[in-house]
Amino acid sequence: MHVGFLAFAGLIVTVLIVGVVTLNAFLAQAAFQMRSAEVHLDQLGRDQLRLTDVAARLSSPVQVASWARRHQMVTPAAGEIHILRVPGSDR
């Protein structure tokens, strides 16, 4: 009876300890994942700005004209430009 009680109590205590440790590990893991996601989100935001900058530089009329001149193309004067409009486009 005495040994049985001790075994039962030991089991209960062990399960509780394992449970608490496991729960703590899960919570810590979740916290790490959250922090990691936050960092990732932050990095994505910065990447978006960097890529927006890259896209703006690549599409810049200054860059386009400069590229054209480097490739021996002649850029037209402002008064000689004819803009072809795509239906539905606002530009």
Next chain:
Amino acid sequence: MGRLLVLLVVMMLGLTGVMARLSVLQLREGGSYEERGYSQRLHTFTLPAQRGSILDAFRQPLALSVEARDVYADPRFVQDIEAAAAEIAPVLGLRIAQVRRSLSAGGSFSYVARQVDLSAAQRLEALKLPGIGFLPVPKRSYPDGPLAAQVLGYVGTDGDGLAGLEYQYQAMLQGTPGQLRQEMSPSGQPIASGVDELSAPVPGDDLVTTLDRQFQYQVQAALAAAVKANHAKGGTVIVMDPHTGDVYAMASYPAFDANAFAQADEAIRRNTALVDAFEPGSVNKVITAAAAIQQHAVALDRRFEVPDQMLVSGFTIHDSHPHPVEKMTLGDIIAESSNIGAAKVAQQVGAPTMSSYLARFGFGRTTGTGFPGETPGVVPPLADWSDATLATIAYGQGLAVNPMQMASVYATIANHGVWVQPRLATGLIDGDGVFHPADASPTRRVISSATADTVTRMLASVVQDGTGTLAQIPGYQVAGKTGTALKVDPRTGRYGRKYVASFIGFLPASDPQVVIAAIIDEPTTIYGGIASAPLFQQLARYSIQRLGITPGEPVALPPSALGLR
């Protein structure tokens, strides 16, 4: 037994002492120790806010903040200064001597380079040089380089706008920095159950401008070509919508790259369209004509006798070229840009009325754009006017305005007599992406619609038969005015031999959609009709394409005594 008792007493005394000290620590000094411990554990970090972008009218970024690195050295840990400097310098594009100075500086911290591009910083990081560290910082990027640089302005290394729109809208663009308060262990790890308070930074708003970067590019390219072709000192162009006051493009030449603003001369960084004043010359005759018509001081068919020079209060004024005495109507005076004719018209209007019309058109005060450093120009007070002042102001000498003020005069004529405050921004986009439009530009009626339309007819005759024929565009009726203004020599304080040539106009005359001011500083071909009208014409042709302007019906030209028509 006696010794045991002594030992017990000693132990009791010792324990009592410990208990007393513990009580003092806990009860009396506990608060201050707790506070000291707390302050050692608690760390507050400022989280910088993302600065808002500046966008063009089609939401294309003209300025935005990207991630960069400050590169620093802890000279105590740099092992071989010469070798390290030789490795760092080419990656950062610096001179070896410059890097060597940073690496051999005293103390534990020295900047090697600030706001270094991420790619260069990553290349440097890969070298794993001891004593070299990196700090993440934002960097302002202007993807279009020299495009609208004088309008956009620039940002200092501390992230504050120093000029232009960056300075004007600093409060909206900068955002609100956040704060992170955390309890940390001595090893720098956050304590799980400790204080962890995050006040997230609020990013700055994005500023939506009225500028169109494609238009701006064409304007800057055409202006640069015109300045070079005329061997001029510089130039200014403004393109705007006369109905809304929205500025499509605003350019000053020479230009500079806002990404490297510190390397540009301060004079080049000025937005000459707003911060510099010039004597407008004959483009100012439009005000003389408008005042005369509005006040019924001169009938359209009245013929003035116009010699090529005239003595006024002991001061001889001249026309631009010698000619016999001619009969001219008001329309002829404007078309042929006669200074003597304009002076005679102004004499009919009178000084007080002329002065009031200058004020009504906005001279002597800023245009209301709020642009930093905008000049109100210089208009002599009426009490100081002599007959000679009235005569010279009639043809645009003896007063100074900024180019935007002058463009606004023509926008007022084009807008049927209603002045609209020019603007460079249409609104703000907040952190949630919601667009908050700016209030519509204030307006005021300056002259009647009938007067404005009559002046438009005269401006159309300038381009058809007068001094502005190089501004003609086949199929479109252009209205505009040439200007050739003498500049004051700053050394002598008197008029020298240098000129400002200008052409300001709009099209189509019957239903104006765009106003263009083309101003060239010190061209070798001094006349506005020769130096500036072709530039106007280039940009007007582009405007037709860019804005989809249709020709409209031509307006009737005013009566002429010269047989121009």
